[in-house]
Amino acid sequence: MKKIKLLLVDDEKAFLDTITKRLEKRELDVSAVYSGKEALAEIEKNKAVEVIVLDVKMPEMDGIQTLIELKRKAPLVEVVMLTGHATVETAIDGMKLGAFDYLMKPCDIEVLIGKVKGAAAKKREHEEKITEARIKEITERRV
Numbered sequence: 001m002k003k004i005k006l007l008l009v010d011d012e013k014a015f016l017d018t019i020t021k022r023l024e025k026r027e028l029d030v031s032a033v034y035s036g037k038e039a040l041a042e043i044e045k046n047k048a049v050e051v052i053v054l055d056v057k058m059p060e061m062d063g064i065q066t067l068i069e070l071k072r073k074a075p076l077v078e079v080v081m082l083t084g085h086a087t088v089e090t091a092i093d094g095m096k097l098g099a100f101d102y103l104m105k106p107c108d109i110e111v112l113i114g115k116v117k118g119a120a121a122k123k124r125e126h127e128e129k130i131t132e133a134r135i136k137e138i139t140e141r142r143v
């Protein structure tokens with residue numbers, strides 16, 4: 001299976017850098033940015049991103065605003081919300097807005113990887129269905 005392309009978005013630089021290093025050692029292709037604005041720029045630039053782990057609490061653009069914009073720009077990209085105890089409700093709101101799942105901070109690396117893999121599998125399956133539907137449409141048109 002090809003490496004999962006993951007984008008991490010969190011304003012806590014030290015936390016993000018640590019987690020990025022740990023994830024790079026695994027079968028993941030990781031990039032990291034520190035704000036919602038940068039996340040939006042990154043998905044414009046890097047169309048291969050499959051999964052985004054997105055912090056809920058960030059200055060300027062928060063996680064929910066970022067999620068809405070991300071889903072508008074790249075509807076098939078799967079998002080996992082990253083939250084502290086105080087903002088669990090916001091993470092749940094995120095799921096209503098199309099996030100795949102949420103994770104509590106501080107997060108266990110294995111749990112994080114598990115959710116990222118689940119999200120990537122969902123995205124790949126979704127894209128496969130779209131491809132199949134396109135092929136079907138083309139084939140039926142020819143008959």
Ligand SMILES: [Mg+2]
Pocket residue numbers: 010011012055056057058
């Ligand atoms: Mg934060």
